[in-house]
Amino acid sequence: MTDLLANLALGFQVAANPYNLSFCLLGALVGTLVGVLPGIGTVATVAMLLPITFGLPPVGALIMLAGIYYGAQYGGSTTSILVNIPGEATSVVTCLDGHQMARQGRAGAALSIAAIGSFFAGCVATVLVAALGGPLTGLALLFGPAEYFALMLLGLIFAVVLAKGSVLKSVAMVLTGLLLSMVGSDLETGAGRMTFDIAELSDGIGFANVAMGLFGFAEIIRNLEMSAESREIVNTKISGLMPTRQDLIDSSGAIARGTILGSLLGILPGGGAVVASFAAYTFEKRISKNPERFGRGAIQGVAAPESANNAAAQTSFIPLLTLGIPPNAVMALMVGAMTIHGIVPGPQVMTKQPELFWGMIASMWLGNLMLIIINLPLVGVWVTLLRVPYRLLFPSIIVFCCIGIYSINNSPTDVVIAAIFGLVGYWLVKHDFEPAPLVLAFVLGPLMEENLRRAMLIARGDATVFATRPISAGLLLVAAFLLVLAALPMIRKRRDEVFVE
Amino acid sequence: MAEGTKSSPEGGRFQFKVRGPQDFYGGLALIALAIFAIIASGELPGQHGFAFGPGTAPRMFATLLAVVGGLVALSGLFIDGPPIGHFALKGPAYVLTAILLFAGMIRGIDLQMIGIPLKIPALGLVLSTFVAFMVSIMGSTEMRWVESLIAAVAMTAFCVGLFVYLLGLPFQLWPL
Numbered sequence: 001m002t003d004l005l006a007n008l009a010l011g012f013q014v015a016a017n018p019y020n021l022s023f024c025l026l027g028a029l030v031g032t033l034v035g036v037l038p039g040i041g042t043v044a045t046v047a048m049l050l051p052i053t054f055g056l057p058p059v060g061a062l063i064m065l066a067g068i069y070y071g072a073q074y075g076g077s078t079t080s081i082l083v084n085i086p087g088e089a090t091s092v093v094t095c096l097d098g099h100q101m102a103r104q105g106r107a108g109a110a111l112s113i114a115a116i117g118s119f120f121a122g123c124v125a126t127v128l129v130a131a132l133g134g135p136l137t138g139l140a141l142l143f144g145p146a147e148y149f150a151l152m153l154l155g156l157i158f159a160v161v162l163a164k165g166s167v168l169k170s171v172a173m174v175l176t177g178l179l180l181s182m183v184g185s186d187l188e189t190g191a192g193r194m195t196f197d198i199a200e201l202s203d204g205i206g207f208a209n210v211a212m213g214l215f216g217f218a219e220i221i222r223n224l225e226m227s228a229e230s231r232e233i234v235n236t237k238i239s240g241l242m243p244t245r246q247d248l249i250d251s252s253g254a255i256a257r258g259t260i261l262g263s264l265l266g267i268l269p270g271g272g273a274v275v276a277s278f279a280a281y282t283f284e285k286r287i288s289k290n291p292e293r294f295g296r297g298a299i300q301g302v303a304a305p306e307s308a309n310n311a312a313a314q315t316s317f318i319p320l321l322t323l324g325i326p327p328n329a330v331m332a333l334m335v336g337a338m339t340i341h342g343i344v345p346g347p348q349v350m351t352k353q354p355e356l357f358w359g360m361i362a363s364m365w366l367g368n369l370m371l372i373i374i375n376l377p378l379v380g381v382w383v384t385l386l387r388v389p390y391r392l393l394f395p396s397i398i399v400f401c402c403i404g405i406y407s408i409n410n411s412p413t414d415v416v417i418a419a420i421f422g423l424v425g426y427w428l429v430k431h432d433f434e435p436a437p438l439v440l441a442f443v444l445g446p447l448m449e450e451n452l453r454r455a456m457l458i459a460r461g462d463a464t465v466f467a468t469r470p471i472s473a474g475l476l477l478v479a480a481f482l483l484v485l486a487a488l489p490m491i492r493k494r495r496d497e498v499f500v501e
Numbered sequence: 502m503a504e505g506t507k508s509s510p511e512g513g514r515f516q517f518k519v520r521g522p523q524d525f526y527g528g529l530a531l532i533a534l535a536i537f538a539i540i541a542s543g544e545l546p547g548q549h550g551f552a553f554g555p556g557t558a559p560r561m562f563a564t565l566l567a568v569v570g571g572l573v574a575l576s577g578l579f580i581d582g583p584p585i586g587h588f589a590l591k592g593p594a595y596v597l598t599a600i601l602l603f604a605g606m607i608r609g610i611d612l613q614m615i616g617i618p619l620k621i622p623a624l625g626l627v628l629s630t631f632v633a634f635m636v637s638i639m640g641s642t643e644m645r646w647v648e649s650l651i652a653a654v655a656m657t658a659f660c661v662g663l664f665v666y667l668l669g670l671p672f673q674l675w676p677l
Contacts, residue, residue, distance in 0.1 A: 224592030
């Protein structure tokens with residue numbers, strides 16, 4: 001306990017350094033700014049803004065990225081409350097009740113409850129990350145290649161089970177992602193794999209390009225199909241930003257439950273914020289005394305998913321910082337950012353660079369505090385931004401994305417690759433394939449292959465090693481169980497119900 | 502991966518009705534991708550003693566993908582599903598052209614290698630941004646000239662200010 005306090009104190013010392021504080025603020029602001037734009041989700045926001053952190057010192061850069069991440073998430077919920085367009089998957093459920101509240105003239109209450117819920121969740125999750133970081137790092141020492149492989153497989157199965165739509169199609173997406181991640185030089189021999197002698201492909205397909213294509217460009221192409229009328233911005237002036245006493249009482253339970261659910265789901269690899277908000281909403285509706293109010297402006301329907309997704313966003317740092325495994329696409333971008341600054345994510349970060357580890361954790365809390373301070377007064381600014389017609393917004397987003405991708409490696413080829421993945425993403429949407437499992441698999445692919453190869457080599461080619469080592473066997477059993485469960489018709493029906501809502 | 506879309510008009514050749522075209526053609530496209538990957542990684546050495554070769558994992562994943570893709574296609578054959586949505590052409594075409602123009606103009610490109618006798622010199626950030634903005638805005642059905650030109654100039658200025666002056670990233674601004 002004293003250790004925890006001492007560590008947190010170190011963290012706050014780092015984070016409260018005026019430079020880092022301003023990076024955190026700047027990140028939160030820019031993140032919200034981009035996150036507010038309709039059709040731009042967290043992944044695309046972080047990918048787009050990645051280059052602007054390149055010139056900073058490592059600690060500052062990561063603090064800023066973390067700020068961008070929370071800001072983007074918060075911006076997304078603002079968009080879904082005020083316009084009926086979810087900025088990203090995590091805010092889809094916030095749309096349901098948040099937008100209804102806004103139409104009933106209670107946009108202010110919805111926005112502030114979202115902010116308050118997120119802040120509370122952020123506080124709890126920050127403590128949780130700090131408390132679990134240490135013990136889990138110890139756990140990492142028990143992990144050999146076989147266990148790492150099994151854990152990542154479990155993560156992918158989670159992503160499959162939790163993705164919406166057909167299980168079979170999600171599995172297909174996972175395999176596509178794994179296959180795409182194989183492009184590039186082989187880790188051991190350096191042989192070019194499926195590179196077709198294109199020099200730019202020898203390092204593999206860049207993750208930021210894939211993310212930007214699938215989540216940025218594809219989304220824009222798809223939005224162009226929609227007519228302008230489908231966007232309705234709440235035109236009434238937002239008054240009464242502070243929620244009433246009754247609002248707070250009504251939503252306190254929802255915030256607490258959302259926080260718990262979100263924290264748990266965030267830790268699981270493959271889970272993350274999207275699932276957390278869906279789960280929290282469904283749970284809240286199920287235990288509510290009057291579920292018919294959901295979808296008609298129930299404040300619990302805003303409080304629960306917003307708390308859950310923020311908690312999950314934060315606890316998803318746990319697998320990254322302790323095991324070095326990115327549990328979702330945003331964390332994968334973080335890995336990219338860390339690598340650029342010469343930091344290898346994993347258990348050694350905590351021991352070798354304590355100021356980075358604890359500084360980042362402390363800045364999470366500060367970031368959340370800033371969001372609640374800057375966002376409520378600045379809501380007017382975001383609304384103005386939302387009034388900018390989409391016909392002017394989308395070219396700006398495209399241009400910004402192009403420059404962003406290009407500046408990561410100064411490579412025009414990267415821009416072309418992102419464009420191709422934009423088309424692929426459009427095609428996937430038309431065929432009802434989910435891009436999220438593909439992206440996670442794409443991220444985990446090289447790590448999985450490396451650990452699989454190593455495990456097989458150590459076991460002298462004996463594949464039973466995954467079943468004889470207890471931790472790995474346990475993880476694989478859970479994975480198999482989940483997959484069977486998801487494939488059972490009865491559960492599948494219920495799962496579809498959840499996503500239909 | 503565009504094979505699935507191209508092959509959709511050929512649906513009539515199948516004797517029995519495709520019940521879920523989304524899944525059916527989607528699955529076929531994945532099989533095509535898998536076969537392509539198997540061919541592309543064909544020359545890589547595979548399993549060697551008990552060590553994996555560079556080709557082992559790609560072929561393993563590709564084979565699994567072919568199997569799962571086949572199952573998806575089969576399910577599309579026998580289970581009713583929604584039709585494939587309409588693919589818009591104008592929007593994607595302009596957006597894509599804009600992105601490709603940006604990629605070509607920023608550092609310059611010699612199109613001779615793909616058989617087009619045209620060489621674009623390095624035009625720099627300002628022109629690339631402006632052109633990409635103008636081309637992509639034409640993909641919108643509600644485009645207005647004056648407004649678009651003003652927005653393009655403003656956005657170009659903003660990007661130059663942010664990336665070059667504020668962030669100090671190395672960009673060539675004007676044509677050499």
